[in-house]
Amino acid sequence: MLIESNADLSRLNTFCLQCTASQFGRFSSVAELLELWRASEASNLPMLPLGRGSNVLCPEHVEALIVQSAMTNVRLQRSTEQHAYVAVDAGVCWHDWVVASREYGFGLENLALIPGTVGAAPVQNIGAYGVEVGELIESVEFFQPSTGQLRRLNASECRFGYRDSIFKRELAGDAIIYRVVFRLERQFAPELSYGPLKELEDGLRSGQLTPAALVERVVEIRASKLPDPDKTPNVGSFFKNPVVPAALANQLQQQYPTMPVYPLADPEHCKLAAGWLIDQAGWKGKWLGPVAMHCQQALVMVSDGSASLADVWKLAAAVQDSVRQQFAVMLEPEPQLFGSYSRS
Structure with missing residues (x-):
């Protein structure tokens, strides 16, 4: 070593x-x-x-x-009539695991092509097209440097929220995740209610839609909208989709009838599409020095490869200010500042 x-x-x-x-x-x-x-x-x-x-x-x-x-083992722990429990090491490429997961069970298909590793997935509680990884996690195993202990938290203890978890809060910078145990469904019952995946509902009803076909379609959609980080430097979605009071969402929708609004379990709040807000504020495809909001997906900040962290924050602040002034909504950045963690 x-x-x-x-x-x-x-x-x-x-x-x-x-x-x-x-x-x-x-x-x-x-x-x-x-x-x-x-x-x-x-x-x-x-x-x-x-x-x-x-x-x-x-x-x-x-x-x-x-x-x-650099740990990359995948192991079936146990299986029941409803679920398969699979332990996956942190170093496994996330997309490779999504593809391989179909050998054990179902549920991760909507999360195909999200960049990163299995170990990073719980931290952010990654999500796409109506599915969040926290819904399919049984437990997370990690080492806590401050105590020198190996620990395990079940899903409820991880306190998963929208792009959030205990690993971004109390355990930020104090948890080295080395394994994640997933609870996969034995029956294929995909979430198809979001955006372009709705077109697959007829295939599901007729029994023609397979997990492989769903993964393939998710990959096509993401590849058509999102830049490949291996070719265009970016960190994926730069801002979270904002959760706002339902009254504000209704007010904005009267003013902007085409504005996407997503209902939540809490009827007092709704989720808005940050990419749509950024586009309407005039930042889609617009450069500020060496960084820009992507020309195909305004939610993604891209770089020409020469950007500094100061350049990134400058554009982020300008976008936040424009959206706040036009929509009275404050966007929150999604990526973390690496190494900024503090411990008590």
Whole structure:
């Protein structure tokens, strides 16, 4: 196991922001993870996890030992009539797991082609087309550097919310996830109520829609709208879809009849489409220095590859200000600032 000093992280974050870390190491087992922790303690450096870097914004330097999982095992733990419980190591590519999950059960199809690793998925509670990963997680296994303990939280203890979890709050920067146990459905009953997936409902009713076909369609949709981070630096959706009072949503919809509004379980609130708001505010395809809101999906900020973190925040602030002035809605950034965690 090698620990690299003054490690270049610019190719380990999908926005390609220039960043170095005091130290960097990969672990292929829990035993190696514990070795890295002991090294971080000896160096008096905090230990922070990094997946694919697809939902983080990196500063120029991170004073920490950055660790990345190289654990890639997938194992069926048990199976019942309704569910299959599958343990998946954190280092597995997320999309590869979605494709492979069909061998065990169903439910993850709508989350195909989301960049990142399995270990990062619970942190953000990734979601797409009406499905959130927290709905299909049984438990999360992680190492807590502050206590030196291996821990396990069940789904309720993870406190999953919209693009949120305990790993972004109390455990931010203090949880190295090394395994996630999924609870997959044994019966294929896909969520098709969102956007272009509605066109597949007839196929589901006739029995012609397969899990493979659904994954293929989700991949087609995402690829047509979202830039490939391997070709165009970005961190995916830059802003969360805002949740607003239903009264404000109704008021705005009277003014803008084509504005998408999504009902929530709480009838007092609705969810709006951040991409639509950004487009209407005039930022779709518009550049501000080396960064822009994507010409096909205004929710995604892209870079020409030369952007600094200051450039990113400058455009984010300008977009927030425009949307706030026009719609009285404040957009909240989705990606985390890497290395900004603090512990009590």
